[in-house]
Amino acid sequence: MKNPKMVPLAVNGGIGFGAKLTPRQLITLGSYLDEDAEVELTTFQQLIIKVEEDKVQQATEELKYAGFSVYKAGNYVKSLRTCNFCKGAEVEGMPVAKELNDRIAGQEVPFTLRPAYTGCPNACGEPLINDIGVIKRDEHFELYIGGKAVGEDAQTGVLLKDGLEPEELYELVDNVLEVYRKNGRKRERMAKFVSRYGFDKMKQELNI
Template sequence: MNQEEKKVKLAVNSGISFGAKLNAKQLTVIAEYMNDSDELELTTFQQLYIDVLESNMEKVEEKFKEVGLLCYPVGNLVKSLRTCNFCKGEKEEGMPVAIELNKRIAGKSVPFTLRPAYTGCPIGCGEPLVNDIGVMKVRDGYDLYIGGKAKGKDAKLGTLLLEQLTPEQLYEVVEKIINIYTDQGKKKETFFKFINRYGLENLKNQLPITL
C-alpha cells in the first residue's frame, strides 16, 4: 500500500498594498494546486492557508512569487503585517515603511505566534491597538504600541511605548523587541503574557539608547 504523501500548510497573501486583495491571475494559480474537495482558509490576519505537498513546496512558492503572491510558513512565527487600506495614498500613509517593516520581521521564529499591525493614520483601520505590536503613523512620525489583546475577558488596548519614531528607529526598535521576546519568552508564552511578566520598563530600558 502506498503511503500518502505529506502535506504542509502555507500562508499566502498579495503583500502590502491598497487593501487585502487578490487578482484573477493569482486566484487561478492558487487553484492549480488545489483539488476539487480542497478548501482555502481565510484568516483574520489577511492570509490564506493552503495545504500543498511537501515535495512540491519550492515549486509552489516560485509559481506564487511569479504572480505577486507572498508565502509565509505557518506556526509560532511573526505573522505578516496586518495593514489598513492606505486610503489617503501610498506616501502619505507610509506604505513603503510598512513594506520594509514586514520584510524585516515576518516569518521570524518566536515563542508563540506574534501579530503585528500597521495603520497609516489615527483612524486605525489596521487595528494596531489590539494586536501584539502596533504601529500608527501620526503626522511625519510613527507611534509604537505593544501588548494589545483583542480577545478574552482580559482584552485590552496596547500601551503607547514610543512616539514619533523615524522609519529607521521604528525598524530597529521593533526588531529589538522581537529579539528580546525570542530570547526571554517562555515556550508558548503569548506576547501579552510576556509583557506582563517581563515588565514594560524593563523592556524599554533595553531598547536602543540612540532614541
C-alpha cells in the first residue's frame, strides 16, 4: 500500500504570558503522532509535526480547539515571536501583538520570515535580530527591518520608523511585506534583500 502523503504543520501555544503548553494541548498533539514520530522544536517557539494529508483539516480544527495556533510550514511569515509581557498585557501591547500576528502569520514571502515583538525597550523578544522587529516604547511602536541572528554576517535590524500608532504599524508591516514579496529573489532573506535593494529605496517606495 502506498504511504500517505504527510503535510508539515507548525503549531504553538499562541501569544500569551510566556511560551507555555497545557497537558490538554499535549494530549491532543500526541493523538496525531505515532509513538516513534519525531517532533521538531524550532528556534521560533513552534513545534513541527507531520500529519497525513487527508487529516490536515481535522487536525487543524482539533489543535485550534485545544488552544494551539496552527500555521503553514515553509516560506511563509512565521508566527510572531514575543517577549513574556512581564509588565502586563495591556501596558505591553499584547492585543497589538495578537492583531499583528493574525494579519501577517502565514503570508507568502520569498524566504521564511521571522517577526518578533517586544513590549518595552528591554527587548527580551530579540526584535533587532529578526527579519522584522517591533518595540513598544511608551504608547507607540518602532519598526525595525533586516536583523539576522545567524551566520558570520549576523547584524541588527535598522529602524524603519518610530512613533507608530497600532494601525500605522499594521499598515507599514503589510507594505514592507508587499515590497519584499514583489522585489525579493527566491530564497532571499529579508536582511539580504534590504541590503541589495537598498534601505533608502525601500523608504522611498514606502513613502516614509
